[in-house]
Amino acid sequence: MSAPVDVKTLVIDGVNVSGSAGQTVLEVARENNISIPTLCHLDGLSEVGACRMCLVEVKNSPKLFPSCVLKVEEGMEVTTASDRLKHYRQTILELFFAERNHICSVCVANGHCELQSTAQSQGLTHVRLPYRNPKLDVDASHERFVLDHNRCILCTRCVRVCAEIEGAHVWDIMGRGIDSMLIADLHQPWGESSCTRCGKCVQVCPTGALSEKSKFGAEHPKHPEFLPYLNMMREGQ
């Protein structure tokens, strides 16, 4: 027996769609094969609305809304692709690329990187901004995995999967602003931390920041799709 569903009808990119109350615009759009780019969002994790890639326009509002947390409402008219949004998404991608070091050709995630594929899908051809190249550490202290801060985009998927799914909360972010940095425990080498070695963080990392040792490029596809399944099985219990 399921409870009666409160259905909301709305328009996304001119298409009439419907969703149930409590669903997000992103969910309903994807159910209807309308693609909205995302980086920090991952099915099965809590939402943070931080990467701003999924911003959409809502009619009669001057503000843009992150579709990953925007709940569907009756009569809503949403635009997910416009020249303005395209420009914003491209510039945000430029900011990501210029923030640290993302030279695809020498990256373990080349070909399996969500930052790379999103840049391609959004038609980003070049970066106008100067690369900051902060020369950050690579932490190879873990017996199985490597953390390369230079490739990290601070999406916090690893922080969330470790805290919410694995229940270990080994990862978090230290500092703030442009100096923010992923840390294990008390800013210790990963290998000396309380890591359970489950590897979930590596699987959900969208870039080459977290990777398995001795794997490269094509050998290194990631499989974050286990998450919704895991959640479903837990809720079923």
Place this chain on the structure above:
Amino acid sequence: MNLAPPPLPSDDKRWKIVNGTMRRHGFARHALIETLHTVQSSFGFLDDVAIRFVAQSLHVPLSQAFGVATFYNHFSLKPAGKHTCTICLGTACYIKGADRLMAEAEKRLKIKAGHTTPDGNISLMTARCVGACGRAPVILEDSELLGLVEPGVMLEQLERWAAHD
């Protein structure tokens, strides 16, 4: 979940003060910042031992506690010098020449803002506005507020501190 609280890191009496703050808040997780304030004021800085002790007592993940400790300006992970010269860099002070004060202080102490002289005597810090804009530019000599500061006045104090080394 009923984990035993960790033992005090040492018999330093200040840990009891820290514990007191946590007890007053029922060892609730949300007491993290209040407790770090107590550590900061009792010890002058937060080291790994302190953060670990507080985190374990409040059942806060270590990385989360470290993330909080490094997020806020007020907490410092390193001990400050014997004396601290804090130059306010708020807007009113900036308009009234706080940058000149900073340049002079950096030149005299041969350190950058946020650092302590190698002998551990004087720390040079910045403040984001101490709310005394009516008397800009202001500095704090240790915790004493000085208004309408001319570089000479500040340098004299730095000399006095340096002499008492």
Place this chain on the structure above:
Amino acid sequence: MTSEELLQIAEEANADREASDFEVNVCVALGCLSQHSDKLKDTLTAEAAAASPRTGKRCHVRGTGCMGLCAAGPLVRVGSAADAGAQTLYAGVREGDVKALIESLGGKPVERLTAHLDQYFRGQIPIVLENSGYIDPEKIDEYIGRDGYQALIKALTEMSPQTVIEQISKSGLRGRGGGGYPTGLKWSTVAKAVGAQKYVICNADEGDPGAFMDRSVLESDPQRVIEGMAIAGYAVGASKGYIYVRAEYPLAVTRMTSSLRDARRRGLLGNNICGTTFAFDIEIRLGAGAFVCGEETALIASIEGLRGQPRPRPPYPAVSGLWGSPTLINNVETFANVAPIIRKGAEWYASIGTEKSKGTKVFALTGKITNTGLVEIPMGMPLREIIFGIGGGVPNGRKFKAVQTGGPSGGCIPEEHLDLPISYEALIDVGSMMGSGGMIVMDDTSCMVNVARFFMEFCMTESCGKCIPCRAGTAQMYQLLTKICDGKASHADLDLLIDLCDVVKNTSLCGLGMTAPNPVLSTLRYFKHEYMEHIDHQHCRAGVCACGSKPLSELSQAEVPA
């Protein structure tokens, strides 16, 4: 406590006051305290006591809160205890002046110390600051003696929560923290929200550099804030309040701590307040130095013991705030307006100000201006009157260039807009904003590109780092502004800067990022020529930037950078 008991306390407090022939009020708020006004107060007390047997006059020396004109401190106001309005204000009082000052009581004022400040006080309407400088902030009975807590008793015994909210709505009061959201509307949203537990939070994390009105209120009249919060608690159905105060304001924290204790002792906080079923208490939470905590959701995260990072809204804190409960957040000055509105009525309050911006606003007048300090003016007063009338204009014969309002979220307003009557809308129209009330005057020795860079550095170091436009965008904009200041930028760099302003403004997660480009946009709007001089001629007309300044003769030959 009943209304009668309150009146009795008030009468006793006033009788105490009038038992003295004279009073000497010494400002012991931060500004004057930095000039050792506490020691001055002790000397005055000793001198008054020594003189009393000889003169036969009783004199009460009192430490009070801020008297407004911080730059002229230490300030002392003396005169008849029965007529506070006719007292004489002395400025720059030193230990050596004490004898003369006490001697003069009842006779001619000491001319050389008298502050001639009619101009400074002309046009000011003290509501928020009505008690500042008149009461000892650490004595709750002195607050009660000046009608304190009458509003709370009136609300609890004569008004329903709904009527309280109606009064606040009708008064036209809007959030004094910057945004200007209608206070009544916010209160009614929280009142309507469903939740067994609700919270009232006072944002006293005054983060705007150049603004210190909240500190002054907390130090000078703390009970007023407590009363405002209690009335809010009654109106929205909350039993618990938090005051989130900056750790950088130790004096405010001390005063607030003792004031909360006094209010509890008097039965004005706690259970069964004024014999009703209303229960309300307040705890202090220390801010730890993060400008972003001015953002409601970040402030809530901080009270919960987390990194002060905002989260996307909706849901708004009014519906889901502290620990998921409906939460009302207002700033210090907003709460400080509540008691007078309830006491004197919404119509009275709404009669002050402009059509959409009612009441008064406290500004911290600082920078290159003769009279620096706190002023409380009715909304609608033209900027020119504040700066050149009350403020006494720009000193040292320099030329006015701009006035900065709204802190790092605001903008710089040039001479041409000085006749603008102050209101939330008018300030936004000219590319700035009300903000929390910092008003920093700049003369021709300030470079507007450098000022924009100063604010961008502020935003960059205060960015929480959660969302990419603010985290990396402010860093990129700061780099570009530095390049311009150094005289190394091209026109393409300027275009890029303008583009980034647009992106960061529209895509950032919270107010910090959304408004971070404002200082750049407003200086570009009014002072683009200064940007072009840096870019085209490596010339900084104020002579503060690294690119240096050039004599006019050199500039006249159109130089084009390679």
